[in-house]
Amino acid sequence: MKKVTAVIMGFGDRGQIYAEYALRAPDKFEIAGCVEPDPVRLEKAKKLYNLKDENCFLRPEDFYAREKFCDAVINATMDSLHVKTTLPLFKMGYDVLLEKPVTSDPSELKALQKAAKEHKRVLMICHVLRYAPFYLKIKNLLLGGELGKLEHIYCSENVGIAHMLSSYVRGKWGSEAECGSGMLMAKCCHDLDLIVWLAGGAEPDDVFSFGTRSVFCEENKPKGAGSRCLTDCKIEKDCPYSAKKLYLDNNEFPFLVWANVPNKDWTQVNDYEERKKLLETVNPHGKCAYVNRDLVDHQSVLVRFNSGITATLDMTGGASRAGRRIHIVCSRGEIEGFLEDNEFTVRRYNAERASYTSETVRITEDVSGAHSGGDLRLAADFAARVAGETPSVSCTSIDDSVIGHLLVIGAETSRKERRTVRLSEFL
Ligand SMILES: NC(=O)c1ccc[n+]([C@@H]2O[C@H](COP(=O)([O-])OP(=O)(O)OC[C@H]3O[C@@H](n4cnc5c(N)ncnc54)[C@H](O)[C@@H]3O)[C@@H](O)[C@H]2O)c1
The missing domain is CATH 3.40.50.720 (NAD(P)-binding Rossmann-like Domain)
Known part of the structure; x- marks a missing residue:
């Protein structure tokens, strides 16, 4: 190459x-x-x-x-x-x-x-999840055809508490007006892209969505909570969203929390007292988590494809265990798994016994790094594509990405206007 x-x-x-x-x-x-x-x-x-x-x-x-x-x-x-x-x-x-x-x-x-x-x-x-061996194996199984006709794809994206707070409540994706993306676009354009990819050429026709912000909002602010966890909050010790616990005691998401300190790379912001001072004063991650901003904290999406396939996606922000679940039902079998388990189950229907067999598929490839091993595989595939190599199964064309993005835009329109949206409205 x-x-x-x-x-x-x-x-x-x-x-x-x-x-x-x-x-x-x-x-x-x-x-x-x-x-x-x-x-x-x-x-x-x-x-x-x-x-x-x-x-x-x-x-x-x-x-x-x-x-x-x-x-x-x-x-x-x-x-x-x-x-x-x-x-x-x-x-x-x-x-x-x-x-x-x-x-x-x-x-x-x-x-x-x-x-x-x-x-x-x-x-x-950069639809990196297509390159995660977990999803690629599922895609290849569907392409193989042995599970029969695809009927329904269920996906969930459970955004963990630390990630939710560091990115979508206090972080740089915390406001659609400021960042340009709503929660579904920022977090789940991956999941809707996966759904379109796994549906294998079927075109999404209609989309419907509900979503709201009901956890991270002013109305839920406990009595005694202040404006910053480390300065004027009287309930910090009991708060599940305490900046002290997340960022001083447990060093969660340091590359997000300590970015943008003037004249320093985030890797150089290591001193406890310096971090504490930043959280007490200018760092947005030191602020109370109970704020009203323009993002939802959970949302569900329902999609109907022209081939009859249906799909659902549930995004929940603030889960104790972060991760993505998938359950695909086909006419002769099904696939079910949790990405972070690094394995999924394939069930094949056995008509003779009116039952099924069950196989566990382990992911044995290297899945280190973010996105379950997807990031660097994507970079490698881009280089190969620019070098003129044949595109891989995971390779995204801009046409695919347009469909996935329109699905997010359609879901957001549905949520805001409380109606079913035909994607042809945007074509
Ligand atoms: N593929 C994924 O799974 C995934 C995951 C996280 C974030 N993202 C997306 O990746 C993008 C970057 O996120 P990030 O966390 O790296 O942000 P970042 O803020 O860490 O990096 C963006 C960089 O762009 C620089 N910049 C600003 N204006 C510029 C310009 N005109 N030309 C060149 N550089 C400029 C900034 O100084 C900054 O260093 C975002 O759109 C984010 O939503 C994708």
Whole structure:
């Protein structure tokens, strides 16, 4: 395979993860440059990947003014920047790996799809779960056809308490107005993409959704709770959402909580007293969790496909055990499992006995890293695709991603307008 070279646009948490593929497979992938307005992060990229000065850009406009100097761009900027930072790249001749979610605006989504096609560029969206061996094995089983006709897909995404608080209550995805994505888009565009992928070419026709915020809200704020856990809260010791317990005692999600400390990489914010002071003063993760913001904390979605397949997704925010469950029912068998168990069960109907056999499929592949082993497999597949290799089963085309995103947009429209939404409304 030809070695692929790429610029990282946005050397934050996600950009750093994908870049790591260059360290694992230097013969296949190389980081050739970086666009990053944060000088500490840009310097880190420069050192780690031995980048030339002229290929490091603090100002994105300087990068756009440069001629194309490598094969691809990995765009790992935050949600609201995805479309506007990607559109010029096709004209410049770059293939693009773009972080999800693309956008919550259907017209922007279609503009991006059109631009990639017009310029004949690869545009892959980071649907990393398709690459997790757990889901890939399930996909291959369905493709094999032995379980018969697919009838229903049930998925759930139970967002753990620490993750919910660090990302969607106090964190940078905590407000749709500020970040550009609602909870379903930010957290579950993966799950709806998986549903569309597993449904194997069937097109979703109708979607319906309910969702609300009923846990993390002012009305539930206990008597004695203050504005910050470590300053004016009288019930901190009894609070399940205490910032002290999460971030000082248990070091949860440090890459989110200690990011954006001026002039420091999050890995350098280790001192207990420094962390405490930050939580007491400026750090948003030190604030009370009982706040009214514009995100739901749980939501359910029901989908009907043109082939008759139905699917449901339940997203719950604030679960004690985080994880994703799946149960697929087909005419001759079924698949059921919990991603984080690293195994699933296949039941095959036995007509002679009017019963079934049960097989446990263990995931033996390396699933280290985030997204059950999906992240670096996705980076590898992108490099292979840019190098001209045959796309893998997991590979997302922008057309697939548009359908998955429209499903989220349709579900959100349904929730807000309390009606069943036909996806053709957005086509
Ligand atoms: N695929 C997944 O499963 C997954 C998981 C988590 C997050 N995400 C998505 O990944 C994206 C990045 O998230 P993150 O946590 O890495 O964010 P981050 O804030 O850590 O990183 C974004 C970086 O982009 C930089 N930046 C800002 N404007 C820029 C510009 N114009 N050009 C270049 N860089 C710019 C910022 O300085 C920052 O370093 C988000 O859209 C997020 O929703 C995807």
